[in-house]
Amino acid sequence: xxxxxxxxxxxxxxxxxxxxxxxxxxxxxxxxxxxxxxxxxxxxxxxxxxxxxxxxxxxxxxxxxxxxxxxxxxxxxxxxxxxxxxxxxxxxxxxxxxxxxxxxxxxxxxxxxxxxxxxxxxxxxxxxxxxxxxxxxxxxxxxxxxxxxxxxxxxxxxxxxxxxxxxxxxxxxxxxxxxxxxxxxxxxxxxxxxxxxxxxxxxxxxxxxxxxxxxxxxxxxxxxxxxxxxxxxxxxxxxxxxxxxxxxxxxxxxxxxxxxxxxxxxxxxxxxxxxxxxxxxxxxxxxxxxxxxxxxxxxxxxxxxxxxxxxxxxxxxxxxxxxxxxxxxxxxxxxxxxxxxxxxxxxxxxxxxxxxxxxxxxxxxxxxxxxxxxxxxxxxxxxxxxxxxxxxxxxxx
Amino acid sequence: xxxxxxxxxxxxxxxxxxxxxxxxxxxxxxxxxxxxxxxxxxxxxxxxxxxxxxxxxxxxxxxxxxxxxxxxxxxxxxxxxxxxxxxxxxxxxxxxxxxxxxxxxxxxxxxxxxxxxxxxxxxxxxxxxxxxxxxxxxxxxxxxxxxxxxxxxxxxxxxxxxxxxxxxxxxxxxxxxxxxxxxxxxxxxxxxxxxxxxxxxxxxxxxxxxxxxxxxxxxxxxxxxxxxxxxxxxxxxxxxxxxxxxxxxxxxxxxxxxxxxxxxxxx
Numbered sequence: 184x185x186x187x188x189x190x191x192x193x194x195x196x197x198x199x200x201x202x203x204x205x206x207x208x209x210x211x212x213x214x215x216x217x218x219x220x221x222x223x224x225x226x227x228x229x230x231x232x233x234x235x236x237x238x239x240x241x242x243x244x245x246x247x248x249x250x251x252x253x254x255x256x257x258x259x260x261x262x263x264x265x266x267x268x269x270x271x272x273x274x275x276x277x278x279x280x281x282x283x284x285x286x287x288x289x290x291x292x293x294x295x296x297x298x299x300x301x302x303x304x305x306x307x308x309x310x311x312x313x314x315x316x317x318x319x320x321x322x323x324x325x326x327x328x329x330x331x332x333x334x335x336x337x338x339x340x341x342x343x344x345x346x347x348x349x350x351x352x353x354x355x356x357x358x359x360x361x362x363x364x365x366x367x368x369x370x371x372x373x374x375x376x377x378x379x380x381x382x383x384x385x386x387x388x389x390x391x392x393x394x395x396x397x398x399x400x401x402x403x404x405x406x407x408x409x410x411x412x413x414x415x416x417x418x419x420x421x422x423x424x425x426x427x428x429x430x431x432x433x434x435x436x437x438x439x440x441x442x443x444x445x446x447x448x449x450x451x452x453x454x455x456x457x458x459x460x461x462x463x464x465x466x467x468x469x470x471x472x473x474x475x476x477x478x479x480x481x482x483x484x485x486x487x488x489x490x491x492x493x494x495x496x497x498x499x500x501x502x503x504x505x506x507x508x509x510x511x512x513x514x515x516x517x518x519x520x521x522x523x524x525x526x527x528x529x530x531x532x533x534x535x536x537x538x539x540x541x542x543x544x545x546x547x548x549x550x551x552x553x554x555x556x557x558x559x560x561x562x563x564x565x566x567x568x569x570x571x572x573x574x575x576x577x578x579x580x
Numbered sequence: 581x582x583x584x585x586x587x588x589x590x591x592x593x594x595x596x597x598x599x600x601x602x603x604x605x606x607x608x609x610x611x612x613x614x615x616x617x618x619x620x621x622x623x624x625x626x627x628x629x630x631x632x633x634x635x636x637x638x639x640x641x642x643x644x645x646x647x648x649x650x651x652x653x654x655x656x657x658x659x660x661x662x663x664x665x666x667x668x669x670x671x672x673x674x675x676x677x678x679x680x681x682x683x684x685x686x687x688x689x690x691x692x693x694x695x696x697x698x699x700x701x702x703x704x705x706x707x708x709x710x711x712x713x714x715x716x717x718x719x720x721x722x723x724x725x726x727x728x729x730x731x732x733x734x735x736x737x738x739x740x741x742x743x744x745x746x747x748x749x750x751x752x753x754x755x756x757x758x759x760x761x762x763x764x765x766x767x768x769x770x771x772x773x774x775x776x777x778x779x780x781x782x783x784x785x786x787x788x789x790x791x792x793x794x795x796x797x798x799x800x801x802x803x804x805x806x807x808x809x810x811x812x813x814x815x816x817x818x819x820x821x822x823x824x825x826x827x828x829x830x831x832x833x834x835x836x837x838x839x840x841x842x843x844x845x846x847x
Contacts, residue, residue, distance in 0.1 A: 218690045221683040253686035261693040
């Protein structure tokens with residue numbers, strides 16, 4: 184039964200790609216290149232056919248209009264016919280971002296530094312670089328994340344780094360797709376679907392961050408894409424791209440890492456870093472198994488707080504239960520480690536198989552590790568999470 | 581536009597039952613009148629036939645474009661305008677030059693907006709031959725000995741100037757032809773001589789002053805010229821005819837008279 188579902192699922196995702204059209208961004212890039220090399224005829228022809236396919240693509244409209252203008256009365260500045268700079272500037276910014284994204288070599292042989300350890304059960308990781316207005320889909324190939332596709336995205340009008348409700352900013356950090364809201368259940372402005380993220384996460388709440396409803400979603404009908412800074416904090420993609428990214432998302436599981444300065448490492452650098460971080464988590468497991476409660480507690484920050492325990496109550500509790508322990512066996516599986524792109528913080532998610540002389544449990548946990556002022560990484564939050572549900576029930580529709 | 585064609589157009593107009601009020605028809609061609617009234621749509625087939633017959637008429641292409649515009653067919657109109665400006669070779673070159681410039685400007689605008697460091701390459705523009713030279717053709721510089729040749733004509737001109745200034749009583753122009761080192765034949769100094777001559781030129785009304793049989797002797801270094809001529813002078817109460825010699829010397833401000841002698845008085 185499960186196997187049949189997998190096959191059906193595969194067939195369904197294939198159908199989404201079957202009617203794949205040429206990438207409109209590719210045409211924008213080529214048109215911009217043609218304009219700059221004075222091949223306006225070719226650019227006009229290209230844009231005209233692009234606009235037949237995507238009549239609502241504003242940037243394509245701007246370029247096509249400019250070519251007509253250039254051919255008649257001469258063009259001194261892009262979009263000189265648009266007097267309202269609040270309309271023109273976002274379009275020019277979009278042109279710059281899209282052009283740069285295509286012009287620069289894609290980091291196909293590099294790995295984003297935040298993806299320190301990706302469990303083989305995680306098929307894809309989504310990475311959003313707000314400084315580039317770019318979303319990267321990284322597929323997990325035997326534990327090594329590989330760049331498979333990338334898209335232009337819009338972010339909140341307030342820019343990056345959400346702090347409080349209503350600031351119209353997009354949060355920075357490590358998030359996970361919670362669920363999927365299909366188009367039928369959404370207002371038109373969210374487009375082809377929405378993937379809510381777990382903002383504010385445990386770390387955000389500890390920082391006193393407020394707000395909610397940070398989603399990955401599409402664009403309203405009659406709009407191809409939105410300007411770089413356009414949403415109320417959500418990450419917004421053209422509907423066609425949302426569907427492509429959506430096909431890679433597993434609800435409750437797919438990480439969405441949003442940053443302003445995402446570093447891309449060589450495989451060598453990445454391996455060294457990922458080993459270091461893996462050892463940090465393993466060090467915690469080892470001290471726990473060694474029944475050395477003081478060493479174990481040294482992995483926890485004085486600011487530790489998971490809603491039930493503060494550092495004081497946590498250490499008290501651990502001291503108490505350790506007195507009757509004769510042995511503890513802890514085995515972590517499905518470990519994933521993601522680094523916050525813009526903070527000294529990493530998030531570890533795993534399944535914990537705990538066995539001791541008087542207690543046994545199998546649970547899913549998430550830890551937030553923070554680098555303290557003394558340079559030591561300590562756990563600032565640790566809590567249970569819902570075990571990932573059967574993946575088959577979760578993929579969109 | 582041929583007469584026959586105009587008649588043909590008029591014919592089609594009549595057949596199309598387009599009535600053109602005579603007061604508005606400030607043109608001989610009813611088709612043009614119809615276009616001016618915004619009734620171009622019905623003329624499109626006829627105008628298309630016309631441009632086929634006369635594909636090198638910018639006027640016809642233009643009017644076809646206007647007809648297309650009146651019919652709301654803007655793309656076809658734009659193509660007709662393109663034909664209008666490209667039918668003549670000169671227009672074609674100008675249009676292509678303009679297009680190249682406009683494309684270059686657009687390229688430049690976008691490179692600036694995208695922060696692209698590579699500057700677009702300025703295309704080459706065609707230069708057209710003109711009917712009138714804008715700058716006089718350049719004559720190659722002559723060797724030094726050839727420059728000596730015009731001296732004779734310069735002196736001849738100066739003698740004419742000299743005689744005219746005298747005859748017309750233009751004292752300043754007359755005196756300006758004499759060198760400051762000039763000494764009169766009777767030994768009078770330059771300043772005193774100038775006063776005498778000024779008075780003479782102002783008060784004697786020259787009726788005739790003719791210069792004939794001019795001879796020039798140019799020194800080998802080209803810096804001195806001796807001119808001799810027959811001077812016939814006639815005033816109210818005096819007349820004479822003499823062979824006169826003027827000795828010219830080249831000074832920074834030009835040729836000046838250094839000496840003036842009457843060689844012979846003729847009968």
